[in-house]
Amino acid sequence: MAQRLRTTSALAVVVMLLVGACGSSTTPSPSVSAAPTAAPTAAASASAEPSVAPSAPPAAAVPAVPTGYTELDQALGADKPFSGKTVSIQTQWIGGEGINFAASVADFAAATGIKVQIDSIGSSHETVLKTRIEGGKPPDLAMLAQPTPVLAYAAAGKVFDVAKFMDAKKLSDEHPATIGLVTQGANIWGIPYKADVKSTVWYPMKAFEAKGYKVPTTWDELIALSDKIVADGSNPWCVSAGGPGDATGWQLTDWVEEVVLKTKGLDYYNDWISHKVTFEDQGIKDAFNLVGKILFTPNYVFGGNTAIVASDMKTVMDPMFTDDLANPKCWMQKIPTWYGPDFFPDQRVSGQPSKYVLGTDVGIFPFPTIDPAQKNVEGSADTLMVLVDRPEVRAVAQFLATPEGIQNWIRAGSAISANSTTPADWYAGAYKLQVAADIANSAAGIGFDASDLMPGKVGAGTFWTESDKWALAGGTNTDAVLKAIDDSWPAQ
Amino acid sequence: MAVARAESPGLSRFVLPIAGLIGLGLCVGGLLVLLDPDGGANLLASIYEALGNISGATDLRNGSGDQVIAKILLAAIALAVGVGGIWLLFLGVGGLVSLLQPKWRDRILPWVFAGPALVLLAVFLVYPAAGTIYRSFTDNHGQFTLANFAVMVEPEFTQILRNNAIWLIVGTGGSVLLGLIFAGLFDRVRREALAKTLVFLPLAISLVGASVIWGFVYAWQPAGQPQIGLLNAIVVGLGGEPIPWLTTSPINVFCEIVIMIWLQTGFAMVVFSAAIKGVSGEIIEAARLDGASERQLFLRVIVPMIRGSIITVATTIAIVTLKIFDIVYVTTGGRFNDDVVANRMFHEIFQFFDDGRGAALATLLFIAVLPVMYINLRNFKRQQAEG
Numbered sequence: 001m002a003q004r005l006r007t008t009s010a011l012a013v014v015v016m017l018l019v020g021a022c023g024s025s026t027t028p029s030p031s032v033s034a035a036p037t038a039a040p041t042a043a044a045s046a047s048a049e050p051s052v053a054p055s056a057p058p059a060a061a062v063p064a065v066p067t068g069y070t071e072l073d074q075a076l077g078a079d080k081p082f083s084g085k086t087v088s089i090q091t092q093w094i095g096g097e098g099i100n101f102a103a104s105v106a107d108f109a110a111a112t113g114i115k116v117q118i119d120s121i122g123s124s125h126e127t128v129l130k131t132r133i134e135g136g137k138p139p140d141l142a143m144l145a146q147p148t149p150v151l152a153y154a155a156a157g158k159v160f161d162v163a164k165f166m167d168a169k170k171l172s173d174e175h176p177a178t179i180g181l182v183t184q185g186a187n188i189w190g191i192p193y194k195a196d197v198k199s200t201v202w203y204p205m206k207a208f209e210a211k212g213y214k215v216p217t218t219w220d221e222l223i224a225l226s227d228k229i230v231a232d233g234s235n236p237w238c239v240s241a242g243g244p245g246d247a248t249g250w251q252l253t254d255w256v257e258e259v260v261l262k263t264k265g266l267d268y269y270n271d272w273i274s275h276k277v278t279f280e281d282q283g284i285k286d287a288f289n290l291v292g293k294i295l296f297t298p299n300y301v302f303g304g305n306t307a308i309v310a311s312d313m314k315t316v317m318d319p320m321f322t323d324d325l326a327n328p329k330c331w332m333q334k335i336p337t338w339y340g341p342d343f344f345p346d347q348r349v350s351g352q353p354s355k356y357v358l359g360t361d362v363g364i365f366p367f368p369t370i371d372p373a374q375k376n377v378e379g380s381a382d383t384l385m386v387l388v389d390r391p392e393v394r395a396v397a398q399f400l401a402t403p404e405g406i407q408n409w410i411r412a413g414s415a416i417s418a419n420s421t422t423p424a425d426w427y428a429g430a431y432k433l434q435v436a437a438d439i440a441n442s443a444a445g446i447g448f449d450a451s452d453l454m455p456g457k458v459g460a461g462t463f464w465t466e467s468d469k470w471a472l473a474g475g476t477n478t479d480a481v482l483k484a485i486d487d488s489w490p491a492q
Numbered sequence: 493m494a495v496a497r498a499e500s501p502g503l504s505r506f507v508l509p510i511a512g513l514i515g516l517g518l519c520v521g522g523l524l525v526l527l528d529p530d531g532g533a534n535l536l537a538s539i540y541e542a543l544g545n546i547s548g549a550t551d552l553r554n555g556s557g558d559q560v561i562a563k564i565l566l567a568a569i570a571l572a573v574g575v576g577g578i579w580l581l582f583l584g585v586g587g588l589v590s591l592l593q594p595k596w597r598d599r600i601l602p603w604v605f606a607g608p609a610l611v612l613l614a615v616f617l618v619y620p621a622a623g624t625i626y627r628s629f630t631d632n633h634g635q636f637t638l639a640n641f642a643v644m645v646e647p648e649f650t651q652i653l654r655n656n657a658i659w660l661i662v663g664t665g666g667s668v669l670l671g672l673i674f675a676g677l678f679d680r681v682r683r684e685a686l687a688k689t690l691v692f693l694p695l696a697i698s699l700v701g702a703s704v705i706w707g708f709v710y711a712w713q714p715a716g717q718p719q720i721g722l723l724n725a726i727v728v729g730l731g732g733e734p735i736p737w738l739t740t741s742p743i744n745v746f747c748e749i750v751i752m753i754w755l756q757t758g759f760a761m762v763v764f765s766a767a768i769k770g771v772s773g774e775i776i777e778a779a780r781l782d783g784a785s786e787r788q789l790f791l792r793v794i795v796p797m798i799r800g801s802i803i804t805v806a807t808t809i810a811i812v813t814l815k816i817f818d819i820v821y822v823t824t825g826g827r828f829n830d831d832v833v834a835n836r837m838f839h840e841i842f843q844f845f846d847d848g849r850g851a852a853l854a855t856l857l858f859i860a861v862l863p864v865m866y867i868n869l870r871n872f873k874r875q876q877a878e879g
Contacts, residue, residue, distance in 0.1 A: 086529075127842045152845050246825030303714025309828070310712045310736045321719070444544070457844040467829045472739060490649075490846075 007352035035341065051416040060107040061407035066168055067398065070141060070420060075112040075395035083113025089141040089396070090123035090132070091118060095343035100415065108399050114392050133158050138284070138387035141397060143193065145180040145382050146452040148459065150191040153385065154182075154189040160386040165394050171401065174419050177446055178381045181453070190383035191401045192418035194409070197436040198254055198336040198449065199261075199377040204325045205363035213331075215363075219370040223293070226300055229331055235302040238330035239295060240316035241309045241468055247463025253451040255295075255334065258378055259287040261447045262370040269376070273453045275489055279482040288482065290370070292475035302330035308471045318345045325361055333369060335378070337436045340414055358413075359431030366439040378438055380449040381418050455490050462488040494786035497579025508587075522573035525566070532566035533559065576609065612695060621858070640852035652831045653784035655745055656814060656860075657833060661812040662746065666753040668806050676790050678761070679768055692758035699719050699755065706751045709822055710737040741829035748819050748830065756812065760805045767798035800875045807868040814860055833857050 065076050069460060071151070074476040075082050093101045105116045119139060121128045125147065132138050133153060144150050154157045162171070168188060172179050178192035209217070211232065216222040221408065229236040241253040261269050264283045271277040272284060279285075294300055302319055319329035340358070341347050347354035356362050369375055386397050399405050401424035409415035413430035427433040440446065451459040466481040525531035533552045539600045540549040552562065585604050590599055623647045643649060694702065712734055713722030719725040724734040737747045747831050763771035771794055779793045793804070817834035820826045826835040 127838075130842055149845065243825075246821060246827075248825060248827050287624050304718075306712070306736050307738070309739045455844075457846065460843045463837065468739075468827050469829075 005266055005366065022435040024415070031313050035265050044269055045414070061104070061404045061411075062107050062111045063402045063404040064317045067402060069166055069395075069398035069401070071165065071382065071391050071394040072398035072402075074470075075114060079165045081150045082395060084115070085113075085392040086117055086391075087121060087141065087390075087393050087396045088117040089143070090125065090139040090140040091120055091143045092122065092145065093143075094120045094122040096414070097338070100409040100412050103412065104406050105396075105399075107408065108127065108396075108405070112395065116396060122221075125462045129381050133387065140386075140388040140390070140393040141400075142387060143382050144190075144385060145380065146459070147190075147383060147448075148456060149184050150183070150190050150383050150385055152456075154184070154187070158387065159355050160389045161187045161189065162191055162397065164388055165190075165389075166398060172419050174271075174401070176420055177379070178383075178418050178448075181381070181448060182383055189386050191386050191397060192381045193400055194382045194406060195418040196338050196379060196380045197416070197439050198366050198380060199258055199367040199439055200335065200337055200339075200435065202333045202335060202339065203331055203363050203365060203366055204320055204328045205359075205361060207313070207328050208363070209332070210326075214255070214464060215365045216368045218368050219290075222368045226296065226297070227300055234329060234331065236315045236331050237294060237301045238307045238319060238333045239301050239421065240311040240313040241471060243311070243314050247464075249468045250451065250460075251313065251335070252291075252308075252379070252467035253459075253463050254449070255291045256284075256467070257447065257450045258282065258334070258367055259290045259370065260450070261376040261378055262367070262374050263287060263290070263361055265374045265446055266445045267449045272449050275454075276488075279485045280479075285478065285482060288475075292478070294474040296472060305471050305474045309468050314343055314348065315345075317343065321345050321356070325356065337364075337416065337432055338414075340432065341490065351442060364432060364435045366435075366442070375442065375444040376447055377443040377445075378449060379440075379446045380452060457490050458485060460486055512580065512584060515576060519573050519577045519580065522569045525569055526573065532562035532569075535569075536562045536565055552664050581608065624851045624854050625846040625856075627847055628855045630848050632846065632848065637848070640848045641856075643741045643849070644852070644856065649836075651829060652833055652836050655830060656816075656832050658745055658815055659749060659813045659816055660810055663749045663752045663756075663816070664806055664810045666749065667694070667756035667760050667809050668802065670753060671764050671805065672795070672802070674757065674761040675764035675768055677792070678765065682844075688761065691761050694755050695758040697755065699751075700822055702755055703707065703752050703822035706747075706754075707738075710823075712736040712738075738824050739828045744824060744828055744830045748823055751819050751823075754812060756809050760809065763801050764798060767801035768794055771797050800871060800878075802873040803867065807871070808863050810864045811861055814857060814864070 033380040035397070036415060042053050049142075061373075062076065063072070067076070089105075091101055098118075101120075102118055108114070109116045119128075126144070129139075129142050138158070146162070150159065153364070163186060171191065172183075175192045178195065179188065182188060182192070203215070213225055213228070213384060214221070216225050226236040240251055241248045243249075257269075260272060260283065265285065268277060268283060272281075278283065283449075295308060296305055303311065307316075313335075317330070317333050320333070321333065322329050341354035341362075342355065344354040344356050344362070346352075346356070358364075366377070384397060384400050401419065403417050403419045403426070406415055406417045406419075406422075407426065410417065410426050410430075410433070413432060416427075416433060416436055424437075427437060451463050453459065454463065462485045466484050470477060470481045522572075525535050537549040537552040540552065541773065586601070589600050589604055592600065609845070628640050629636055629638070631639065631766075643652070674688075675692050678684050678691075678811065681687055708720065709722045710720075710724075712724055713719050713721070715728075715733055719728050719734055721734075721737075723737060728734055735743075738744045773791065776789065777798070779789050782795065814833055815834055817838065820830060820832050820835045821838070824830055825840075826832060833856060837850045837853040837857070840846045840853065
């Protein structure tokens, strides 16, 4: 645990993911661009149109050979050696996310003849995965949102070290922010796939303009704006702890993590993850109190603190859309970049593209700075595990390590690659991704979701439940809650 | 067999082994199809080819085409292999044993018939149970520890045990009581079948489905918003403030138990109703002649006479409530002081990766169910003795 590189401090990681590198550096040998697959640059120009659904048939999202990976090169070879072979991959993505992931591998499957069987499990993904792995019949590949279980499976000998068949240096160089989370010594237990920025606040843009509200950039401005909205007779915030049901609580942990990053900095944040800094430490307590200032000040949260735990993350922002966003009943929601129009009330119900446009109707602003010296943001990433070692499985894993492995999801305007060599212009025209890039660009450092790195008993257990109790009690039991979380930290 | 032997002893000597071998061959072939992930599709493709439908066969081999038919075919093969295989096994081993001397045959034959069931019981029940108990005494490194049981006295777990006790008492008591009342009342109404059907209907709904349905009944919206939840719509309609039923402890535990009672009352009622119909009319008439009121008749005569049914139903529902998981998992995840043993066991194993702690909870649940099982078995034996 100690040598785990959790964050790359002072290195604006997603900057590299989003705006840093240029596409041509990923194609080492331009001489083979005559290959039947499209070069990334060609694909990028096709996706540069601002439309969400590409109108002209875009170039296939497949990397150019040579890719730098042996099996991937073989798979993309003219004789398609793996054609007809099946590779199964289990993911948590259903609905819009499931469709986007399927689109991400479709071109590759067509180009190589490999049948990619996607088991989209949804909310019981982790349970099904553990059963399949321990039952000895794992899927060939699996995605996990948290690095902690990846390392647990690695310790149990269930995961293949990708460094055995992939260039470790290339992998590390291309995933500088996230590879450390799943690296132990010379072993790399997974491939970071999709990155998210969590320090984002969603708001009704036109209504802000109509009322003359300005996007806050500091904590004081945020509080002043909240007070102004209350004075104008509305509630500034819609907050859901994440529920309903089993997952309730993770949103509250995101709030606390955000404030810790923005008040105490990365080193302190990392010590908190490893429990060198306890929850009862003054810095964490201060963070809870600052979060409580927003959650529990009367009239700040639509529905009050009861609504925080009783609201469903999927519907909590609905009051914002009152009278077609002209008359919001709540004005701001802090939720990561994976949120999107598929959660807006019209699209959620009809399944048809939302009439509310990101960037004109609904906007996103970076969570304001609290301590000007601590301009850190919070991020998270999904990791791909290799659970069965066959050549065609290697090829799929290697494909998903390339920027092209998520290109069609990026084209849908909805994903950020964890690969820093992803051409910046792929993100052009997608409002959400540009905001994410700007946030990362101005950040001094990126902190990975702390609860995802803490032991499961805390990170998916007491940190959630105790935060729920804290919200239910309106923040009056902070000391007891923090002590309960500390007490639950596993010995060893 | 006996008839065949009597008619032509020479022929049957060959027919039976050959038929057995063919059956065995079919079983092995069926197993091979079942073991192959694409077995159903490939087999159907071969059938299509034999019938001359080449394009259909190609589609199937490419993973498209009539996959549903392939799956139905697979299910049919599984059924045939399962049933036929067991039948062959009994026939074969039974035949072998019957060749032995009568003294040995009588001793071995019962084991031949009970054997497969005992093996299945050992593999799928005894072995996992022993493994679970063993695991409950180990930590994450496989070392011996008592810590998994020692933590059960901490408030975090005593609360869980308390909730399970509430489930046991209120859930079982409520279902039995309501079932008894409905059975007694419906015995006298004109449209008894219709009334009983309405109460029995929820039993056809799964626990998860019922939890989702009741989730809408208990749904909460902030005051001033339209209440989509039935209960809160009533509360607000009467001028009250909406109540967050499922997040407010301790009423959330009782709200969840209501779901269970809604489901199980029908089961209790049907069993009780049948038992009441079994009470002899002469006894009831005698009680009436002795001047018993209707209430006395029910409480003093009918209820004691259906005591066996009551114990059976109560123990059955008690076991369901002790093991309760689905309702808590779906409605709140047990995150609002309403956790129960089974749900916590699930979280320990699948979210906290603490198999030892989970196994300890499973062991605890197992021990808690034992007395209920004992009562049930004793009652069963007594009923048999009386009958």
